[in-house]
Amino acid sequence: MPGGPVAEVERVFRAEYGRAVAVLVRRFGDIEIAEEAVQDAFAAAVERWPATGVPPSPAGWIITTARNRVIDRFRREASREDRHAQAALLYTAEEPAEEDPVHDDRLRLIFTCCHPALAPASQVALTLRLLGGLTTTEIAGAFLVTEPAMAQRLVRAKGKIRDARIPYRVPKDADLPDRLKPVLSVVYLIFNEGYTASSGERLIREDLCAEAVRLGRLLAELMPDEPEVKGLLALMLLTESRRAARATRDGGLVLLPDQDRGLWDHDLVAEGQALVRQCLRHGRPGPYQIQAAINAVHSDAPVAAATDWSQILRLYNQLLALSPSPVVALNRAVAVAEVEGPGAGLALVDSLDLGGFHLFHAVRADLLRRLGRDSEAALAYEAAIARTENAAERDFLRRGLQSLNRA
Structure with missing residues (x-):
């Protein structure tokens, strides 16, 4: 197995941690106890799997081991007279009955x-x-x-x-x-x-996506008449459709304008666009629906140069009015730069109080570069590099800085 047992523990942790905690919370009713037991089970896996091999059902092994840890804990506590009844109830209780339609x-x-x-x-x-x-x-x-x-x-x-x-x-x-x-x-x-993982070597964590x-699909089944649920699902699907084009073979970041759109998942694009059309029929726009519509406009363009930035800017105007925030304003400034030029975009960016946010400095760096203000762009690149913990983003920004130095 590539990477060996320890790598498999890491994979199972990323894929199954949340489900294992959720199963134990349902079984025992205490979040803290459930979380501690699952963490203990993964620690045990790190110790045992290199020697015994990865079990046939790694996730099942984790959940079973964690459940046994909780039962052992309650048995120990049951020896204390004042906790006997409670502990006995918890570790001998039947599985709780399902009280809602979402299993x-x-x-x-x-x-x-x-x-x-x-x-x-x-x-x-x-x-x-x-x-x-x-x-x-x-x-x-x-x-x-x-x-x-x-x-x-x-x-x-x-x-x-x-x-x-x-x-x-x-x-x-x-x-x-x-x-x-x-x-x-x-x-x-x-x-x-x-x-876009906030830290680490990998750009993308596919398990979380x-x-x-x-x-999102479960919520859409649970609440089919809520347009914001559909909007969120559409937003995620349209964004996820671009995943294969977002990174080079060696894991390097590829920005939207430079992506090979032939690599996009066009089934996800079609599904996301259909959901956006359903949202429009509701006539109750919300932040997720508008963000989904912005991504739908991007997905309509066969090449980056064909992107309807005027429509995107109108949608950002609506989003900023509905859900004002500095991050929305930053994204709107990018659209303004495409419609009115980098100078207009930079003026808006410089009015924002986002100095601790690496993308603020990355956007400034790009706009300053486009304006030919290379020395200021270099400082902005350095500020962005200092504020990101993701290796792929940091490497991308360093390449941008190096391109200035070669110019």
Whole structure:
């Protein structure tokens, strides 16, 4: 097996961590205990699989080992008289009855983490930790906070779920709309982390992309009349359709204008565009629907030069009015640069307070290069390089800087 048992442990971790945690939460009802047991099971796999070989069902081995760890823990605690009844109940209980039509542990866990009793930032962070398998460091970076602060936030969120006895289930139909916004946000963040990993050597984490799309399809089945659900699914499908063209054979980043569009997955393009048309018929535009429409315009162009940037700019105007944020404004500035020229785009970029965001500096570098302001562009490239943790992005930016030095 290429890479050997340790590499297989890493693959199974990326693919199955969230499902294993979700299965144990359903079985035992405690997120912290479930997460610790799954982590212990993966640690055991690192020790054992090199000697015993990878088991026929690696994911099953992890879940079984983790479940046995929890049972052993409760048996030890059952020796303490004050915990005997509770522990005995937990490790001998029958599997809980299915109370909702969605038989998916990970979707249940998302709705649990996105309960309104938790602060919105904690909802997203906890789900990324449990479902995406992201490290506390990666999540802290996404929220622009320190790792200790994020660790404390995660501990508090898990404690609140436990102490408030927040139910582990998909809410009833009447409660779904109120819970939808953070759930969609979490699924999209999982997809984004997969599409461009925030750190590490690989540009793309295919496992997270696939998981986010799977959850998006489940949500679309659960809530077929919610246009933002369709919009999110369309956005992910249209973005995912370009994955094969986004990297060179050696893993280098390829930007959208330089991609070989023949490598795009045209079945995903067609499915995404069909969903966008369905969203238009609803007549209730939302941020995900507009972003999907922007990507649909990109996918309509047979070559980059044929892109209808005026239409994209109109959509960004609508998105900025509906969901104003510095990142949306940055993306709109890129569209302005295509329609009105790099000078107009740069003026908008320089008005934004995004100094800690590597893409802000990367966009500035490109616009300054196009304006012939090479020395300023070099400084912007250096600032972008210093702020990205992804090796593929860093290499791409270094090539841009080197091209300036050769000019």
